[in-house]
Amino acid sequence: MTIVPASSIARQFWCEMQVDLRRKYGDVRTPEMKRGSEIHESLLLEISEVIPVRVETPADKLHVIVHNIIVGTEQYKRKGITRELPVLFKFDHVFILGFIDEIAKTGRGGIYLTQVVETKTRMTKRHPSPSQVYCDKMQGMIYWYGLSSMISRGISIEEVCSAFEIDPNRISISEEYAMSLGIPSAFLEGTFIMDIKTALKEIAKLPKLSNKIKLKYIYQGTGEEIYREEYEFNHKLFDQKMKWALDYWLGRRDAVPVRKNRWKCKFCSYKNICPAVR
Ligand code: SF4
Numbered sequence: 001m002t003i004v005p006a007s008s009i010a011r012q013f014w015c016e017m018q019v020d021l022r023r024k025y026g027d028v029r030t031p032e033m034k035r036g037s038e039i040h041e042s043l044l045l046e047i048s049e050v051i052p053v054r055v056e057t058p059a060d061k062l063h064v065i066v067h068n069i070i071v072g073t074e075q076y077k078r079k080g081i082t083r084e085l086p087v088l089f090k091f092d093h094v095f096i097l098g099f100i101d102e103i104a105k106t107g108r109g110g111i112y113l114t115q116v117v118e119t120k121t122r123m124t125k126r127h128p129s130p131s132q133v134y135c136d137k138m139q140g141m142i143y144w145y146g147l148s149s150m151i152s153r154g155i156s157i158e159e160v161c162s163a164f165e166i167d168p169n170r171i172s173i174s175e176e177y178a179m180s181l182g183i184p185s186a187f188l189e190g191t192f193i194m195d196i197k198t199a200l201k202e203i204a205k206l207p208k209l210s211n212k213i214k215l216k217y218i219y220q221g222t223g224e225e226i227y228r229e230e231y232e233f234n235h236k237l238f239d240q241k242m243k244w245a246l247d248y249w250l251g252r253r254d255a256v257p258v259r260k261n262r263w264k265c266k267f268c269s270y271k272n273i274c275p276a277v278r
Contacts, residue, residue, distance in 0.1 A: 003088075003163050004249050006098025006146065010139030012245045014131070014264065020248075020255035021270040028269035035220045036121040040101070043119065044083045048075065053181060056174035058164045062196075063173065063188060065097070069199035073206065076114075080105035087146035087203075088163060089155055094246050095163040100143040106210055113210035116144045121218045127227045128217055131261055137231055138241060140213040144233045145242075150203045157196050168193055 011019050022028075044050065048071075055061050065086045072082040085100045102117035118140040122128065128136070149155065161168045171189045178185035216228040247253050257276030258264050265277050 003095045003097045004246075006087075006096050006142045007139065009096065009142055009242070009245050009249075010135060012248065013135040013138045013241070015258045015268070016245075016248060016255045017257040017274060017276055018268060018270055021274060025270070025273065030269060032121075032123040032220070035123070039121045039218065039220065039223070040084075040119070043101075047079065047081065047083060051181070054174070054176040054179075056176050057172050059166055059171050059173050059189075059192065060177040062160070062164045062166060063177070063192065066195050066199045069203055070195065073199075073202040076103060076105075076206065080112075085147075087143060087150055088160060089146040089149040090159070091145070091242050092246055094249060095159075096142070096146060097163075098143050098146050100147060103147070103206075105207065106212075112207050114147070114207045115210045115212065115214055116140060116147060117214045117216070118143065119216055119218060121220050122226065123220050125219050125221070125226055131264070133215070133229065136215055137213070137229075138238075140215050140231075141233055141238050142242075144209065144213050145238060147203075147206075148209050148233075150200070151206055151209065153200065153204050155200070157193060157200065160196055160200070 008019050008022075011022075041050075053060075053064060055064060065088065068084070068086050072085040076082040076085075081102065081104045083102045085103055087098050087100060089096055100116055101119045103114050104117055105112045106115040107113050118136060120128070120132075120136055158168070171192045173185040173188045173192070175185055178188055181188070211232050212230045213233060214228065214230050217226050218224070219226045248255055257274065265271050265274070268274065271277055
C-alpha cells in the first residue's frame with residue numbers, strides 16, 4: 001500500500017476523475033497553480049529558512065519529513081506559528097501524508113489551542129464558489145484529523161517505517177542527500193530511529209486542537225485576503241466522505257466524473273482526454 005497524498009484526497013471532492021487522470025497522465029500545472037505555489041513558498045519564507053536538499057531514497061524522503069516535524073514543532077513552541085507542517089497518519093489502515101499550510105496558537109487568558117489554517121489563492125478577486133469552498137473545507141478537515149491523530153499518538157515508529165517501506169534495521173540514506181545537508185550519511189542513519197521518535201513525541205506535545213478550522217482565500221494579484229470562513233470539524237461527515245474517497249484508492253471502485261456540476265469540465269485541464277466528456 002502506498003501513501004496517499006492528503007491533497008489528492010481533497011481534490012476528489014472537486015472531481016475524482018480529474019485525480020485519476022492526473023495519476024495516469026501526469027500533472028498539468030496551470031498558471032494559477034504555479035502562482036499559488038510561489039505564494040505558498042513566500043509565506044513559508046516569511047517565517048522559515050528553506051534548505052534545498054537532494055532526495056534519492058525513501059529514507060531520504062522520510063528524513064526530510066521527520067526533520068520538518070521537529071523544526072516545525074520547535075518553531076511553533078517559540079513563535080506560536082509554523083507553516084507547511086507534515087502530518088503522517090492512518091485512516092482505515094490507509095497511510096496519508098499531508099502538509100498543513102499553517103498552525104497557529106489561538107485563545108486568550110492563558111488558555112491556548114492550536115488552530116489549523118488552510119490558505120488558498122485565487123487568480124480573480126471573486127469569492128470562491130460553494131463547490132470550491134466545500135472541497136477546501138474537506139482539505140482543512142483532513143489536516144485537522146491528521147494532526148489530531150498525531151497528537152494522540154495514532155501512529156507508531158514501526159508504522160512510519162512501514163509506510164515508507166523502510167526496514168528499521170537497514171536504513172539507507174543516500175550520499176547525495178547527506179552531502180546536501182553537510183552531515184555524513186552514517187550519522188544520519190545512526191540517529192534515524194531516534195529522530196522519528198523525537199518527531200512523534202514533539203508533535204504529540206502540541207496544545208490541544210481547536211475544533212474550529214480557518215479557511216482563507218488570497219487574491220494572487222495583490223496578496224489581499226478576499227474571503228475567510230471558520231468552521232467546525234465534523235466527525236460524522238468526515239468519516240462518511242473519507243470512506244467514500246478511500247474506496248477509490250483501495251481499488252474498490254472506479255473513479256467517478258462530476259455529475260451535477262458539469263460546468264467544472266469547461267475549466268478542466270484534462271477535458272480533451274476525459275472519457276466522461278468525449
Ligand atoms: S472533464 Fe469534467 S469530468 Fe472530466 S476530469 Fe475534468 S472536471 Fe472531471
